[in-house]
Amino acid sequence: MDTLIKATQNVKILKESDIIPLFDVLKANVIRSHMEMTVIFLKATVADSHQINVIEKLEEQIAHFFVSEVRNTDMLFKLEGSLRWGILLPQNGEEEGKAFLNRIFQLVKNENFPTKIDSAFTLQGIIVEIKNDQVMFEDLIDKQFEVLSQLSEPWEIEIVTSYKAQPIKRVKVSILEENAIFREVLELTVQKMIVDHFQLETKVFSDGYEFLQSDWYLSGHTHIVIMNDILPRKNGLNVLHTLRQMANQKKFIIYMMTNRKSQSDMIYAYESGVDEYLIKPFDLNLFQAQLKRTFARL
Amino acid sequence: MIELSIQLLLYIIAILLGFCGVAMIYLIYQKRNEEKKNHEMEKYIQNTKILWQGYFLGDDQFAVTLIPKNKYQILAVEHIFLSYLRNISNPIIQQKIYTFTQMYLKEYYQNELKSRNWSRKMNAMYRIADFHIQELIGTCEVSIKHKHSIEVFQLLKIYSILEKEKFIQEILLCNYSFSESEYKKLFSYLEVEMLQRLMEKIENLQQAAQYALIDTIAAKGSMAVIEGLEELLVSEDTEIRIRTLRGLERLGVIRNLETYIPFVNSSIWEERLMVAKLFKYAPLTYTAEHLEKLLQDSNWWVRSQAASTIIEDPRGYQRLKEFIATTNDQYAIDMANEVLEKRMRAV
Missing domain, CATH: 3.30.70.270 (Reverse transcriptase/Diguanylate cyclase domain)
Structure with a gap:
C-alpha cells in the first residue's frame, strides 16, 4: 500500500x-x-x-x-x-x-x-x-x-483551545402540571438553570391532551418531558405510553412527578419508560441537580 | 275524580313559579358569588405570584402587599401555600409559610373554628394541620363538641403532626375506629421512634390500627424496627404474622434464620409464601433445604416463589438442575423447569 x-x-x-x-x-x-x-x-x-x-x-x-x-x-x-x-x-x-x-x-x-x-x-x-x-x-x-x-x-x-467550544444544542423542555402555581415555579427553575452548550426551549402544559395535541413534541430535538402522573383529560401515564411508542422515542427523557411512594408504582413507572421519578413534595435543588446530570449525559 | 278550579290551579302554578323564581335567584346569586370568589382569588394570585416566588424561592424581602385583606384573598393565599407545601420540599419555604399563617391567618382560623357552619370549621382544621398552627389546637378541641368521626380523625391528624406525645395517648384511648388507610395516614406523620413506642403497646390498638402500624413501620425502612417486628411473629393473630413477615421482607434483612424456619411448615399458605420470599435475603447454602421443601408445596404460589428465590441465587441454577434430577414430585419439577426456561430466555 x-x-x-x-x-x-x-x-x-x-x-x-x-x-x-x-x-x-x-x-x-x-x-x-x-x-x-x-x-x-x-x-x-x-x-x-x-x-x-x-x-x-x-x-x-x-x-x-x-x-x-x-x-x-x-x-x-x-x-x-x-x-x-x-x-x-x-x-x-x-x-x-x-x-x-x-x-x-x-x-x-x-x-x-x-x-x-x-x-x-x-x-x-x-x-x-x-x-x-x-x-x-x-x-x-x-x-x-x-x-x-x-x-x-x-x-x-x-x-x-480554539476548537474546544462545543456547538450549542437545542433541547426542548415540556412541563405538564395541572397546578398553575407549581407549573410556573418549575418553569422558572428550568429557565434559571445555566447549562453550557445547551439552548433550552421551555413550554408548559396544563394537561396531557393539550401536550399531545400540540406539534411541539414531534420535532427531532432532544426533549425533556417533566410531567405529573395524574393530569386532567389525558394523564401522565397515557402521555408516557404515547411517547414511548413513537419511532424516535429515544429523544425523550421523561421525568415523572407523583405522590405515589410505593416501590411497585416506581417499578411500574421505570418499566414503562420513565427516566427519573420525583416523589412530591421534592426539593427543587435536587431536581436541578438531576436535570444537570441529564444534560451532562446528553 | 278530583276536581280543581282553574283559579286554584293558577294559584298552585304561581306558587310553584314563585319557588322556581326564588331557587333561580338563589342559584344565580351563588354562581355570582362563586365567580366573584374565583375572580378575586385569581386577581390576587396574578398580582402577587411574582412577589411570592421572590419571597419563597429568592432572597426577596416580605412585602406588605402580600397580606390578605379579605376572605377571598385569604383563600387565594391558602391556595398558593398549599401549592408550595404539597409540591416542594424546602424547610425554609415551610417556615416562611408557618410564620406567615401564625402572624396573619391565625385569627381568621380561630373565628372559623367558632363558626356554626360545620364545613367551615372542618376547613379551618385542615388548614391548621397544613400550616402547623399549634396555638389553635386548644380551640380545635373545644370546637368539636358533638364528636363526629371525621372531626376526631382530623384532630388526631393535628396531634400526629404537631403534638406527637398527645397523639400516642389519644390513639390508645380512642373509641372511634377508622379504616386501615386512615390509620396509615395518621401513623405516616410519626417518626420511627414514636412508631416503636406505639409498637410496644400494639395490643391496645384497634385491629385495623395494628395492621396499619405494622405496614407503616416496615415502610419506614429502618433497621431499628426489625427486632420489634420479629417479636410479633409469635402473635396469635394470623394476619399480624403475615403482615409482619411481609414487612420484614420489605426491609430485606434476615438477622437469624432460625426465627423463620417454623413458617416453612406453617399450615397457612400465605406464611409459607412470605417465608419463601424472605429467604432470598439469606445465602442459598442455608436455605436450600427449606426452599426445596417449599418447592414441593401444595400451593402454586408458594412453589412459584420458592423456585424464583432459588434461581435468584448465583448457585440457584445448578441447585434447581440437581433438584429436578433427584425428586419425584412432578409439580415441583414443572415449576423448577418453568423458572429455568424463563432464566434461559432472559439470558
Whole structure:
C-alpha cells in the first residue's frame, strides 16, 4: 500500500492526506458520542540539521520510537516537512494528551529509548482538543504551523483551545402540571438553570391532551418531558405510553412527578419508560441537580 | 275524580313559579358569588405570584402587599401555600409559610373554628394541620363538641403532626375506629421512634390500627424496627404474622434464620409464601433445604416463589438442575423447569 510508510505492531504511520477522511469520521462522532478527541503535533529539532542523510535516518528512528509509544487505537501520521508528526487520540481529551506528551518528552530527555536513535534531538508539541464538528483538518495544519513557528524553547508544549467550544444544542423542555402555581415555579427553575452548550426551549402544559395535541413534541430535538402522573383529560401515564411508542422515542427523557411512594408504582413507572421519578413534595435543588446530570449525559 | 278550579290551579302554578323564581335567584346569586370568589382569588394570585416566588424561592424581602385583606384573598393565599407545601420540599419555604399563617391567618382560623357552619370549621382544621398552627389546637378541641368521626380523625391528624406525645395517648384511648388507610395516614406523620413506642403497646390498638402500624413501620425502612417486628411473629393473630413477615421482607434483612424456619411448615399458605420470599435475603447454602421443601408445596404460589428465590441465587441454577434430577414430585419439577426456561430466555 502506497499510503503506508511504515508499520510496526498494529500502529501504522499514515500520510497527512490519508488522515483527513479518518479525521472527518471521528469528528462527526465527537458530536454523536459526546466524546472529545485530541490531535497532538510534534516537531523534532536536531543540532546539526544540514546533513540530509542524517535527518532522514533520524526521522525514521524517531517515528519508530513514536510507534512503540502510541496505543493501537491512536493514529500516527507524518506531516509534510521534515521531523514533524501528528498523533490523533480518539476519545481522549487535553489532559490525556498532556500526559502523553510529558511521558514522551521525559523518555527522550532521559534517553530511555526502546529503539536506537543516533543523534540527540529536542521536541516541541501542540495539543489540540476537538469538541466540535466545524473544524477542518486543513485549519489544524495551518494552526500547527503557526503555533510551532512561535515556539522558541525546546520541550515546550502549547495548548490550542480554539476548537474546544462545543456547538450549542437545542433541547426542548415540556412541563405538564395541572397546578398553575407549581407549573410556573418549575418553569422558572428550568429557565434559571445555566447549562453550557445547551439552548433550552421551555413550554408548559396544563394537561396531557393539550401536550399531545400540540406539534411541539414531534420535532427531532432532544426533549425533556417533566410531567405529573395524574393530569386532567389525558394523564401522565397515557402521555408516557404515547411517547414511548413513537419511532424516535429515544429523544425523550421523561421525568415523572407523583405522590405515589410505593416501590411497585416506581417499578411500574421505570418499566414503562420513565427516566427519573420525583416523589412530591421534592426539593427543587435536587431536581436541578438531576436535570444537570441529564444534560451532562446528553 | 278530583276536581280543581282553574283559579286554584293558577294559584298552585304561581306558587310553584314563585319557588322556581326564588331557587333561580338563589342559584344565580351563588354562581355570582362563586365567580366573584374565583375572580378575586385569581386577581390576587396574578398580582402577587411574582412577589411570592421572590419571597419563597429568592432572597426577596416580605412585602406588605402580600397580606390578605379579605376572605377571598385569604383563600387565594391558602391556595398558593398549599401549592408550595404539597409540591416542594424546602424547610425554609415551610417556615416562611408557618410564620406567615401564625402572624396573619391565625385569627381568621380561630373565628372559623367558632363558626356554626360545620364545613367551615372542618376547613379551618385542615388548614391548621397544613400550616402547623399549634396555638389553635386548644380551640380545635373545644370546637368539636358533638364528636363526629371525621372531626376526631382530623384532630388526631393535628396531634400526629404537631403534638406527637398527645397523639400516642389519644390513639390508645380512642373509641372511634377508622379504616386501615386512615390509620396509615395518621401513623405516616410519626417518626420511627414514636412508631416503636406505639409498637410496644400494639395490643391496645384497634385491629385495623395494628395492621396499619405494622405496614407503616416496615415502610419506614429502618433497621431499628426489625427486632420489634420479629417479636410479633409469635402473635396469635394470623394476619399480624403475615403482615409482619411481609414487612420484614420489605426491609430485606434476615438477622437469624432460625426465627423463620417454623413458617416453612406453617399450615397457612400465605406464611409459607412470605417465608419463601424472605429467604432470598439469606445465602442459598442455608436455605436450600427449606426452599426445596417449599418447592414441593401444595400451593402454586408458594412453589412459584420458592423456585424464583432459588434461581435468584448465583448457585440457584445448578441447585434447581440437581433438584429436578433427584425428586419425584412432578409439580415441583414443572415449576423448577418453568423458572429455568424463563432464566434461559432472559439470558
